[in-house]
Amino acid sequence: MARIGKIARLPGAVRAQLNTRLQDNVEGKQIVQWLNSLPEVQELLAEKFEGRPINEPNLTGWRQGGYEEWLLRQEVFAQAAELAARHRQPDQARIGANQGRVRAN
Numbered sequence: 001m002a003r004i005g006k007i008a009r010l011p012g013a014v015r016a017q018l019n020t021r022l023q024d025n026v027e028g029k030q031i032v033q034w035l036n037s038l039p040e041v042q043e044l045l046a047e048k049f050e051g052r053p054i055n056e057p058n059l060t061g062w063r064q065g066g067y068e069e070w071l072l073r074q075e076v077f078a079q080a081a082e083l084a085a086r087h088r089q090p091d092q093a094r095i096g097a098n099q100g101r102v103r104a105n
Contacts (some may be wrong), residue, residue, distance in 0.1 A: 006054050007062040011040055018062070019070045028059050035059075 002008075007015065014035070021031050035041050036053045045051055 003066050005061060006045065006049055006052075006058050007035075008066055009044060009048060010035075014038060014040060015066070015070075019067055022063060022067050023071075028056050032056055032059055 007018065010018070018031065018035065021034070032054055036045075041054065045053060
């Protein structure tokens with residue numbers, strides 16, 4: 001589902017920093033102040049939202065939607081990396097065993 005709110009329209013780098021701050025349990029009021037102080041956020045708000053600042057209800061909406069999706073993606077990425085690492089380990093063992101045979105011949 002495409003998100004269209006204030007926070008969803010922020011640049012990806014800002015959303016990534018925001019999600020990290022949420023994950024680190026930074027207080028919502030501090031996050032809102034930080035977001036509204038960023039020039040790229042101010043520009044977006046002026047252009048798309050008549051200059052209305054991001055508020056705590058906006059942040060709550062993001063926390064319950066976009067942030068939850070981000071957390072899920074982080075978990076999937078971590079699991080994929082773990083599976084890839086496990087898959088590489090047998091290959092490395094096989095390569096080592098084959099090298100030993102070549103040397104013995």
